[in-house]
Amino acid sequence: MKHDAGRTHRQKRELKESQLSEIRDSFDLFDQDGLGTIRATDLVVMLRALGSEPQKAELKRFLADVDDANTGQLDFDGYLQIILDKLAEKPTADEVAKAFRLFSGGDNESGQISFERLKQIAEQVGEQISDEELREMIAEADTSGTGIINNDDFAKIITSRHRTA
Template structure:
């Protein structure tokens, strides 16, 4: 398991008990200004909680994070993830939107870092990431 997956998991695992509860998932999504409903939280939990214990453990999270991309290529979850970053809802993730979301997540990245991230996936060269570019990035093996 890579360090990035563990770091993201730890951000969601607010109380540090090694598992993500539905309330922790909801709290993190609210931090990101997501309008996720309780029904959607239950659906996400059911999808990720493979052993049915009511929590998402690190292994379940890693399985989703590392191999889930192919299964999610056209799913609502991938669109929801894109929408978390597309703050102005114009269908593009800009450098400043990426920077703002990463700051909310506690990531200390500069605008220059965000420009590099965007340019690494910006295949059409417009300086933004559209949904297709985001989808390719998220479903890379």
């Protein structure tokens, strides 16, 4: 594997245990035979789940970085590196707008994410999040004090982790 093991280790240490566990769980979903590898083609599914529509050139670059033997298989460390690299990328304005439309309901004329909508999304993806935790999430993101997340609030949250990058 060609990926930078030192960088992967540093990024891995910065993850919360719950985040690493979620990434491991997503890997395990694809590792159906339990051998500790997944098919490179499954990577497309995961990247789409992260809101990305990967191009062939991007996929080839990712795979070249982690599958230098060209086996078509990824171990967890290679998978983790790709996911960390993708998460570290600053989203484009179009990607943020697309994600906001998905969270706000797309055809929602108000262009806002309410408590009810956030709760619906959590239920749809199978997340067990209490009402209190959902309210805390909204309070943290809501700069207007209305209890609703607007497009500007959403964009700030999505891009905030990239300010120091």
